[in-house]
Amino acid sequence: MKRVKLVLVLMLTLAACCSYAQEVERVDLSYLIEKAANGFWEIRGDARDSTHWDSRVLLSGAKGCYIDWTKRTSQTGASFHCLMLTTSDASEARRLYLRLIDLAVGMEPGWKQVREPPSHEDNFRSIAEFTPRGTVNRMVDVGYDKETTGGDAGKYKVRIIVWSGVSVDAVEEAVQEDARAGARVRQNVCISDDLTTEWRNPPAGGKMESLKRLLIQSLRERAKTSGYDQTRWIAVDSRYYSAWPNTSWGNLVSTIPGGSCGAAMHREILALAP
DSSP states (O other): OHHHHHHHHHHHHHHHHHHHHHHHHHHHHHHHHHHHTTTTGGGEEEESSSSEEEESOOOTTOSEEEEEOOOOSSSOSOEEEEEEEEESOHHHHHHHHHHHHHHHHTSSTTEEESOOOOGGGOSEEEEEEEOTTSOEEEEEEEEEEEOOSSTTTTOEEEEEEEEOSSOHHHHHHHHHHHHHHHHTTEEEEEEEGGGHHHHHSOOTTSHHHHHHHHHHHHHHHHHTOTTOOTTOEEEEOHHHHTTTTSSOHHHHEEEEOTTOOOTTEEEEEEEOOO
16 A cells, blocks of 8 residues: 555656646747747847857756857748757657747747648658738747767757747847847946956046046947947957057947957946936
8 A cells, every 4th residue: 555655646746747848848938939029039048150159048958059040041030940859769859849839839829830841751841820810920949950970970959949020120129129228228348357356446637537528428429329239339448548648549349249248358248317
């Protein structure tokens, strides 16, 4: 009797754990589908190159995720990619593949499979959100395949892609508009670590106070400039600070891609409002 009770407890515990894990997966995917509406730009991490970024959000159990803003003719829209599993077990890969399909199909009302292939070639499916006019909006692709080259040759990889349904051009414009709004009141400035104390507590009438005043004036003008990339950050380089104002402003202050500061630098927020 005790053994039967123990088995029942273990079965109930396992069921609860599975239910919890599935709920986490559902919440994660629901969140990503929500962020798809603006091309995932709010969850972009460090840039890999000009069109790819690490994601600051991962699907539960994912081995790695990234955001892709490549402009395509066949499939427009920003996309979110995750590698969910690498395994030598084909049945394990297929189980996860089918579970992800069930998860995506039941995600939101109006989502359904675009096509369901015959079982002998079933390793890729698309689940799409259809508009009242019958056109596809957001979409989730789920697939698995066997690698034929490289270090993972012979292993199966399960992947999931969430398509935003928003063109990359529209997403880039939304990012710029948000940056323009923020640029009117604040800016991200990368400061050399050895300037931290003086930056945060500039002596009255001193060089740092003058630098910050000129920088604020310059950034206020930049915020009004049409066509300027407002997502770029400012960097103040201490190597030229000691000689300034007898050195070029362009050497002391430069712009860099937004997202992170370089080595031996850190981010400070500079308020631009009077």
